[in-house]
Amino acid sequence: MSEGTERSRPRLGLWLPLVIFAGLFALFVHRLTSPVDTNVVSAFVGNPLPQFDLPAAASDRPGLATRAFRTGKPKLLNVFASWCVPCAAEAPQLATLAQAGVEVDGVAIHDRPDDLARFLAANGNPYAAIGRDDERKVQLAIGSSGVPETYVIDGQGVIRYQHIGDIRAEDVPMLLNRLKQAGAKGAGS
């Protein structure tokens, strides 16, 4: 334990701090030059939608079932609720997407028909179909933890992308691009 013992050996130990630091430095350089995507991709992406058949939530739109997503055309699946403030904020973006020819289907979470009708009257109704999910069964089954969330589903009913939170104006081109990619994949397989 005394320093006397170090004398008799070649003092290789003295190199240790420098070697450790060189390793750290290499690691840091590597990380700075190749930044990693820190977004965690949902484990549900790449999986087919689970089986469900939801009753209609609004009087003027049909309900929603898994088979509606097997049409060969990519669609958006929007998880929302009338009691959710950011859902109202993203309504104009959903309207823009619907105008661009995208079919948007909705799942209304834990909602009442009157509230929902009022919400759709106030914020517009971009949905082709709205399913009613009072027990959050479908929401949990597709790995959504809150509202709003938006999924890109390809023509074979496979989840291709999950967008968490409200859709902002700058997200619209990205979503259109995702839909295009999903279209290519869904048709190809």
Added chain:
Amino acid sequence: MIAEIGLAVLWLAAALAVLQLVVGGLSLRPEGRVLAALVRPVAVMQGVLVLAAFAALIMLFVTTDLSVKLVVENSHSAKPLIFKIAGTWGNHEGSMLMWVTIMAVAGAFVAVIERRLDEATLIATLAGQAFISLGFYAFLLFASNPFARLAQPADEGQGLNPLLQDVGLAFHPPTLYVGYVGLSIAFSFAIGALVTRNVGPGFARAMRPWVLGAWIFLTLGITAGSYWAYYTLGWGGWWFWDPVENASLMPWLAATALLHSVSVLASRDALRTWTVMLGVVAFSMSMVGTFLVRSGILTSVHAFAVDPQRGAFILALLAIDIGGALALFTWRAGTVTEGKRFAFVSREAALVFNNVMLSGILGIVLIGTLYPLVTEAYGVKVSVGAPYFNPAAAMFAFPMFVVMSVGPLLRWRHDRLTGERGARVAWPLLVCAAITLSVLVGLELVAHHITLLPALGLAIASGLFPASMLPLVGRNLRRTPLPVWGMVVAHAGIAVALFGMASESAFSVERLAAMTVGETRDVGPWQVKLASIMPVAGPNWTALEATVAIRYAGAAPVELHPKAETFSNPPGTRNESALKTRWNGQLYVVLGEQATDGRWQMRFWWKPFVPLIWLGGAMVGIGGALALLGRVLTDIRRLVAKDKIAYRRMRQGR
């Protein structure tokens, strides 16, 4: 005008740092001796100038000069004065200026007061300090100018993140900074000693107060930060093994080891190489920590001012400063002559053991912090948390605590624990060991649901506390030197904090409840009743405030007011917990959201003895302060005596 003066003064200070480095370097050669007299005044001047630059920036924040970019981005004319001042260092540029200021001012202090160290080593030290400072001057002046003006003055500032508008947080960063940067002096002393090959007790005595001072600030900064996280974040935890927490813990561990080995070097002239290495490592850890925080390569709650370019700049500084210092160490340490030897049973040996254990913990923390980076290089995402850190660190910490109770009782150089001396040391220790053992056995019998680590922690803390008092036994307490008191208080503080940590993890009671107004629940020994929920408004936030009536074991009820706050600009929410502290623990109440059926989500924790964690931390800091005070007083007394002798000699015409 102030901004221009500040910038000009900063450039001048940087120029003086160049001068300090060049003149210092030249005067180490025999033909440059004449230049040596320049180094101290230059160092002092540099400190004064950079302090003026920092004062200029504070002035800009106090007057809220909205033509300065940094002020616009981080301040607001309507902020209270204290947060305007705190805003100076609550951002990247200002905090880097603070960094340079502390470095230069510390360097100036060394230049003024250090008279014991041989002149060559001192000049090499000041040149080293100038060298490290220059990197940070370059960083400030070329990549993060705090005095930059806007082309058009703004109408109003953008304000400071509301989470940071907290008095505790206004002073937590500067406290840590003084600690981090104070270690740069130890680093420079180590470089200076390596350059002149003069590693001895004189060098250790010169370095010791700086290490001690920086270590006190680190201790207090970490303790305060932990308490802040505990009461504002509303998660009920006090340490999360977050990368930035680890970044502050690593320099602390290195500084703790350095503090002990520098004492060995100062009083026994042993552990020369080891002390120099720790001097380099301690500040290196500060710099690595800064790099991890500023470059954004680790994901963390603290990752402010993230900018890859700044990261590259700091990384270059790391390579030059740490790489250079370690290369110098590797090259020169082999020629540092051997220090004094010591026996296996001696105070030195105990200190060496604890040094190795501290370094072990440092290694554990370093590996755990960087492991996610390594795996991500191979495309695998992992997060490392308490299940790794706690047992791995305990593996080194627990043996260290055992040796820590014995070490201070041993004699320097060589001790023989036989006969009468053996009995005097061994008996009290045996009593402490018996306390430890009986607590452990008692816990296993009474509460066997407690897992091994907290049980061991409680047991060891119960034995360590009396053991840390033993160095006072048999001493005249009035004449016991302050550093001994400091050691006793700090070691006892470790025991107190350990008891708090272990108790928190062994006995905490957690209740998550959805409650209607008027409902009552039991939380450990407490009865809690949700009395009412009222909206309240602050200057830039609105909140729901709950009134919770709490009773401890049937005593009179007390009211607590946890809040769920919503900030408007920038938008955000914060759950402000409410705490009730008793001598035997703390009740922690958080108000959550309202469920759709109208009930309120409430979280309650009863944490027995949890305040001991921070009380212990404060004791460790106070112990350090006592030791520092003792050393400084001794130094002053010695200087006064020396002056008297010189004066008498002068009068006698000798």
